[in-house]
Amino acid sequence: MSRPNAVIRSIGMSVAERVMTNHDFEEFLDTSDEWIKSRTGISERHIASVEETASTFATRAAAEALEKAQVDPKEVEMILVATVTGDMQFPSTSCLVQYNLGATNAGAFDVGAACAGFIYACEILSSMIKGGSVRNGIVVGVDVLTKIVDWTDRSTCILFGDGGGAVFMEASDEDRGVMCTVMKSDGSGGKYIRLAVGGSLYPSRSPQAEGKSDRVYMAGREVYKFAVKAMGDSCCTVLEKAGLSVDDVDLFVPHQANLRIIEAASDRLGLSPEKVFINVDRYGNMSAGSIPVALYEAEQMGRLKRGDLVMTVGFGAGLVWGANLIRW
Ligand SMILES: CC(C)(COP(=O)(O)OP(=O)(O)OC[C@H]1O[C@@H](n2cnc3c(N)ncnc32)[C@H](O)[C@@H]1OP(=O)(O)O)[C@@H](O)C(=O)NCCC(=O)NCCS
Structure with a gap:
């Protein structure tokens, strides 16, 4: 029997509500909108509130992906969360997402490959699906780096924003996928x-x-x-x-x-x-x-x-x- 493909059925996203512009930084740092834009291309970013964490965005994004694919959380077999700013050292953020979604039949683990994490995690789930160990799963890429930057370091704190996205992937004989x-x-x-x-x-x-x-x-x-x-x-x-x-x-x-x-x-x-x-x-x-x-x-x-x-x-x-x- 030929191996199935790992097809992305749907995608969701969630970012922090509060928007912070380059001008907002001018109020407490020796920087300017012009400097930030010309060196980085960034004009604004979304900054997490005290209550918003990696699992907040991950859960919202994953829930949207499941809703779009019309999949019951109980049918999900695996949840991977790529992040370096999980809610805690442990438990894993993927387990928090699993609980929040009510995905009671899913395995869950985090993938730590920083900004390449989503790419690594997509390959992991895709390989699992192609190899037959699971039929479907969710890959989330999420980070909340603004909680761990030094807000007095003008060369780093201006760069980051908070949020993430999620895909629902499943086995299929369609000629597409990862x-x-x-x-x-x-x-x-x-x-x-x-x-x-x-x-x-x-x-x-x-x-x-x-x-x-x-x-x-x-x-x-x-x-x-x-x-x-x-x-x-x-x-x-x-x-x-x-x-x-x-x-x-x-x-x-x-x-x-x-x-x-x-x-x-x-x-x-x-x-x-x-x-x-x-x-x-x-x-x-x-x-x-x-x-x-x-x-x-x-x-x-x-x-x-x-x-x-x-x-x-x-x-x-x-x-x-x-x-x-x-x-x-
Ligand atoms: C961070 C980055 C924007 C800095 O730009 P740069 O052109 O390399 O600037 P430098 O670090 O050489 O600093 C040049 C000057 O600008 C100053 N500067 C740094 N940040 C500044 C800011 N926000 N506003 C104004 N001046 C700033 C520096 O202090 C330095 O001043 P000096 O010459 O008096 O010492 C750039 O190096 C970069 O984007 N690097 C990649 C970062 C990245 O993508 N990281 C994520 C990886 S996942």
């Missing part, structure tokens, strides 16, 4: 983006944590250089692996971290601007949440239609990066 994925890592670059305190190396409030930061640290320039190369390389590799060329791609949905990174990578790949989806101007960097939210909006705007070939690419802390090709 086709091909590339996943890469380089731990030698772990020093470029990290949150030191809170794990087993520097447990919070331990003597080891003294003098270490419990906020996001990022070496912007190093990450920038890495990102442009990683995006270009992984897209070329995934196309080669699938035996396709960049001309076959209908829509390019990159991780929305920085407009200049997206433009540099698209140029390197020779992709025309109308094939590149951009919403970083309105959301900032939502880490694992950025690709599913972009896919959601692309579909809603009619830029992503059934049968289109979409290429997603992401990069982030680890360092990790990856790309996938999805026949929508």
Whole structure:
């Protein structure tokens, strides 16, 4: 019997309610709308309230995806949540989502691959479906990085926003779905983006944590250089692996971290601007949440239609990066 495909049936999204503009930062930081826009392409982002957490957005996005696919939560077999800002160290955020949805027959675990998390998690669920261990599942990409940034560090706090998206995936003999994925890592670059305190190396409030930061640290320039190369390389590799060329791609949905990174990578790949989806101007960097939210909006705007070939690419802390090709 031939292996089924893992088809994306539906997509949902949820972002924080409160919108914060670049001008809002001018009130407490030595920065300007002009600087932020010209260096990052970001105009505004959504910032989570005290009550809004990763599981809030994940649950809303997943519930929307299930409703659109007209699937009862009890039929869901697996829930994967890609995040580095889960509600707690444990239990996993995927278990909180499983409970919130009433998905009483689902397995659940989190995937930690930072801003490439949604790509990694889609490949994991797709492989499980193709291999026959589950028939369906939900993949969520969500992050709430504004809760762990240093609000006095003007080079990082202006970059992030909060929210995420979810897809419902299931086995099908249709000729579409998650086709091909590339996943890469380089731990030698772990020093470029990290949150030191809170794990087993520097447990919070331990003597080891003294003098270490419990906020996001990022070496912007190093990450920038890495990102442009990683995006270009992984897209070329995934196309080669699938035996396709960049001309076959209908829509390019990159991780929305920085407009200049997206433009540099698209140029390197020779992709025309109308094939590149951009919403970083309105959301900032939502880490694992950025690709599913972009896919959601692309579909809603009619830029992503059934049968289109979409290429997603992401990069982030680890360092990790990856790309996938999805026949929508
Ligand atoms: C963070 C980033 C926007 C900074 O832009 P940059 O052009 O590299 O700027 P630099 O860090 O070299 O800083 C240049 C100057 O701008 C200043 N600056 C930094 N942030 C600023 C801000 N928000 N407003 C005004 N000035 C700022 C710096 O202090 C520095 O000043 P100095 O020359 O007096 O020291 C850019 O490096 C970047 O986008 N990197 C990738 C980050 C990313 O995508 N991370 C997510 C990975 S998932």
